[in-house]
């Protein structure tokens with residue numbers, strides 16, 4: 001079996017660095033960098049950088065920019081949903097990635113709350129939200145990828161059904177979750 005070796009791995013929105021630490025034990029690599037906008041005590045295997053990833057490439061810290069075109073694998077677990085400008089984020093991702101580098105992200109899409117409400121509910125509660133459909137959100141990230149020279153090779157959408165992900169609006173909606 002062919003097992004790819006990675007030079008530099010970056011975990012975007014790494015939290016405590018749990019995923020990065022798991023990767024450090026299971027994937028051949030030279031260096032693992034975890035990036036998050038909150039400071040945390042990282043696991044010892046992970047080099048931790050505090051950085052707001054909603055910033056443009058030019059505004060990033062010199063330490064992160066020094067990884068330009070050097071990162072062979074970027075991962076992100078349930079973090080990129082917090083960064084609204086996906087085009088800017090994908091620009092950062094494409095700047096970091098080395099030739100043939102890969103980006104693997106797992107994230108939630110936001111529920112399209114407005115489409116779940118009746119016009120009576122919208123009126124009654126004076127709800128003025130701008131929410132995007134699941135398809136719009138998927139299209140947005142795919143456009144952000146292709147616009148920044150990233151080739152989308154796999155999209156896997158799954159529906160999570162758990163208590164945590166249940167939304168109920170005045171008992172009219174049963175359950176719904178969006179990933």
Ligand SMILES: C[S@@+](CC[C@H](N)C(=O)[O-])C[C@H]1O[C@@H](n2cnc3c(N)ncnc32)[C@H](O)[C@@H]1O
Pocket residue numbers: 012013014015016017018019035036037038051052053054076077078079082083
């Ligand atoms: C749900 S946690 C996931 C943490 C980790 N990836 C994991 O799987 O345990 C989301 C993380 O994204 C980080 N985050 C949110 N917005 C961010 C931003 N603009 N820049 C960098 N990190 C951000 C949060 O600080 C948090 O650690």
